[in-house]
């Protein structure tokens with residue numbers, strides 16, 4: 117069937133007529149919405165979608181506005197990164213097992229990529245996965261793992277062949293966060309809270325059915341995750357709202373207004389609008405399903421804008437903006453960026469230029485893949501990982 121705006125709206129209306137969100141249990145409602153293909157309309161039928169163009173998601177969301185949602189802030193890694201990776205590389209069985217509880221929020225996902233010795237140069241990672249019969253045995257350490265403390269599953273990249281160059285000996289797994297040998301410890305951030313963790317893996321046994329993609333093809337699978345991560349972070353429709361927060365602060369403090377601050381505010385307003393429109397265009401381009409390097413540009417611009425706006429907000433608030441003194445140790449389930457105070461926003465925004473790839477690395481990607489500039493020298497490209505200096 118070919119879907120258009122009218123038919124998706126009709127489908128949503130029929131669904132609502134048959135499922136009263138007030139009378140139904142919240143989770144049952146979400147499961148039924150998934151089964152009706154109204155979770156992510158561009159996914160295939162039977163997997164939460166209708167096989168419709170991606171831009172028609174807005175129609176489904178509009179028709180179902182006000183009904184229980186899946187708390188996207190709590191399951192951002194699942195929605196933005198795990199789902200597209202599983203869809204592109206998972207077996208039919210994996211898609212059926214994972215996508216529904218992922219979308220309904222019953223199962224939280226985390227991303228076990230970074231390690232103490234491998235961040236920007238992720239391909240140097242050292243966590244080992246060794247095959248033993250039908251199982252894989254994992255040993256190593258991951259770090260900066262957001263949501264590991266709430267996650268049921270983790271997207272994990274491990275080294276399965278140390279004898280080949282670093283990008284080639286990697287395999288991608290779904291890590292069972294409840295498996296014996298998985299230990300999650302909180303890491304405290306500049307805000308005083310611990311959104312992320314270090315994760316120790318000691319003799320963790322994963323069944324072969326939890327391998328995602330082919331053995332040795334982990335780098336390609338990870339690229340899909342990373343590209344989607346940048347789009348998820350950079351393409352979120354939040355900049356305008358952050359701009360509105362700062363504009364409200366400006367309006368509420370007429371005594372602080374100066375020509376210079378006004379100029380800065382207006383410049384950031386223009387940039388926010390450019391970002392908002394570019395993000396909307398990027399989301400439409402994603403209809404094809406495969407984000408390219410454009411996501412890196414969005415994420416780069418998002419980090420800079422968020423940091424500038426949160427800095428301006430603190431300046432506008434003067435001493436009130438510096439009043440952040442909430443050092444309660446929390447392990448939040450979600451980042452409530454706009455719901456918190458200016459001081460929190462200022463501190464939390466610092467991480468925006470690190471998480472999901474640092475701004476320096478994103479500039480390298482744009483230079484090479486968008487502008488066609490010469491690549492950085494890569495002396496270790498043809499050296500077996502085990503022979504690299506570490």
Ligand SMILES: Cc1cc2nc3c(=O)[nH]c(=O)nc-3n(C[C@H](O)[C@H](O)[C@H](O)COP(=O)(O)OP(=O)(O)OC[C@H]3O[C@@H](n4cnc5c(N)ncnc54)[C@H](O)[C@@H]3O)c2cc1C
Pocket residue numbers: 226227228229230231232234235236237259260261262263312467468470471472473474475476477480492
């Ligand atoms: C809030 C937050 C949440 C995170 N959540 C997760 C998560 O859930 N899962 C996960 O796996 N990781 C997560 N990370 C980790 C993040 O992906 C890494 O911190 C990031 O990739 C950088 O790696 P690194 O910290 O090892 O820094 P390094 O790679 O050691 O970089 C240090 C500095 O050197 C610069 N640099 C490095 N190489 C180059 C180069 N070739 N050219 C120019 N400059 C260079 C970097 O830009 C940076 O400024 C999170 C980080 C933050 C801040």
